[in-house]
Amino acid sequence: MNIPLVDLRKQYDPLKEDILQRMSTVLDGMHLFLGENVQALEGEFAAFCGASHGIGVGDGTDALHLIIRAMGIGPGDEVITVANTFVATVEAIVLAGATPVFVDIDPQTHLMDVQQVADAVTARTRAILPVHLYGQPVDMAPVQEIAQAHGLKIIEDACQAHGAEYRGQRTGSLGDAAAFSFYYSKNLGAYGEGGMVVTSDDDLAERIRMLRDHGSKERYYHDLVGCNSRLDELQAAVLRAKLPHLSAWNALRSEHARAYSALLAESSAVLPTEMPDVRHVYHLYAIRVPQRDALRARLQERGVGTGIHYPVPIHLQRAYAYLGYQGGDLPVTESAAREILSLPMYPELADDEIAYVADAVREFFGEKALTRTA
Numbered sequence: 001m002n003i004p005l006v007d008l009r010k011q012y013d014p015l016k017e018d019i020l021q022r023m024s025t026v027l028d029g030m031h032l033f034l035g036e037n038v039q040a041l042e043g044e045f046a047a048f049c050g051a052s053h054g055i056g057v058g059d060g061t062d063a064l065h066l067i068i069r070a071m072g073i074g075p076g077d078e079v080i081t082v083a084n085t086f087v088a089t090v091e092a093i094v095l096a097g098a099t100p101v102f103v104d105i106d107p108q109t110h111l112m113d114v115q116q117v118a119d120a121v122t123a124r125t126r127a128i129l130p131v132h133l134y135g136q137p138v139d140m141a142p143v144q145e146i147a148q149a150h151g152l153k154i155i156e157d158a159c160q161a162h163g164a165e166y167r168g169q170r171t172g173s174l175g176d177a178a179a180f181s182f183y184y185s186k187n188l189g190a191y192g193e194g195g196m197v198v199t200s201d202d203d204l205a206e207r208i209r210m211l212r213d214h215g216s217k218e219r220y221y222h223d224l225v226g227c228n229s230r231l232d233e234l235q236a237a238v239l240r241a242k243l244p245h246l247s248a249w250n251a252l253r254s255e256h257a258r259a260y261s262a263l264l265a266e267s268s269a270v271l272p273t274e275m276p277d278v279r280h281v282y283h284l285y286a287i288r289v290p291q292r293d294a295l296r297a298r299l300q301e302r303g304v305g306t307g308i309h310y311p312v313p314i315h316l317q318r319a320y321a322y323l324g325y326q327g328g329d330l331p332v333t334e335s336a337a338r339e340i341l342s343l344p345m346y347p348e349l350a351d352d353e354i355a356y357v358a359d360a361v362r363e364f365f366g367e368k369a370l371t372r373t374a
């Protein structure tokens with residue numbers, strides 16, 4: 001069997017006619033940027049998240065960067081975040097001129113260890129930037145408490161967590177502003193680059209709307225130093241075709257995760273932990289095994305695609321060496337980076353494919369296959 005980490009064709013095939021029709025309408029109208037699809041998507045996605053404003057931007061990295069800039073966070077300011085994330089989280093802080101300060105992750109969830117955040121707050125801290133990695137929301141109540149106590153902003157990196165919930169509230173409504181990515185393999189993905197800021201702060205929304213379009217409200221009149229980060233109409237049209245399916249796709253991802261966990265029960269692999277009070281949308285299903293690289297190679301031999309999210313924590317990346325962190329500073333993050341392995345995960349994954357992947361993992365450990373009980 002050949003089972004890739006992600007199979008986007010399987011999602012495209014049933015939607016093909018609708019998507020092509022919508023794209024054709026955009027091209028017939030030749031209104032290619034910030035037109036009716038972007039505007040409608042901004043409203044629809046903000047409503048989906050339970051927030052007032054959506055601002056379509058070029059990608060998730062820009063969404064984070066523009067939030068930070070629009071909050072007036074820059075040189076001399078610190079933003080508390082994690083090193084177990086895609087580089088863009090940290091890049092956005094640095095691009096704004098601010099300094100990232102890392103806390104370690106929780107060994108169960110691999111998300112921000114919220115117990116460490118209070119100790120990381122200094123007189124320079126301006127914001128906390130939790131990353132809802134793999135599709136699971138960070139434990140936000142303690143983050144909200146610390147933010148309130150110290151007058152800090154909360155910026156959610158929700159780039160992997162479209163539709164995830166914490167205590168019944170969706171990501172995008174758990175802080176002051178949230179960044180979403182529509183990179184093609186995300187739970188809601190475009191067919192090119194795309195991103196969105198979601199917020200209920202009217203002033204912040206207004207500033208980000210200006211920043212994404214060269215700092216202007218009116219063409220050729222520039223009140224802020226902005227940039228060019230506009231979501232385009234073709235991508236917005238694709239995303240509008242897909243958004244109505246997102247909840248069903250997320251439900252399928254959760255079902256697949258339950259099936260994996262049942263089939264891998266009591267195996268040598270450490271399985272993902274789903275926290276109480278959250279709806280995890282399983283952008284990724286990441287297991288932990290000390291023999292990660294050998295397992296990965298064996299799975300590849302058996303036709304199973306896997307991923308490592310992420311192999312080198314940001315504090316140990318060459319580009320960020322200037323921050324002064326060293327190996328051993330974030331021990332939980334560092335050991336996760338050595339052991340984490342993402343198994344195939346997408347809504348269209350079939351039961352027999354999940355069973356095949358699970359059997360291949362068990363076989364690697366010399367363990368007998370289980371039959372599905374979930």
Ligand SMILES: Cc1ncc(COP(=O)(O)O)c(C=O)c1O
Pocket residue numbers: 059060061062085086088089131133157159160180181182183194195
């Ligand atoms: C956690 C996280 N943050 C930020 C980003 C950046 O998003 P984009 O690739 O759309 O710039 C991504 C996605 O790639 C991500 O996974």
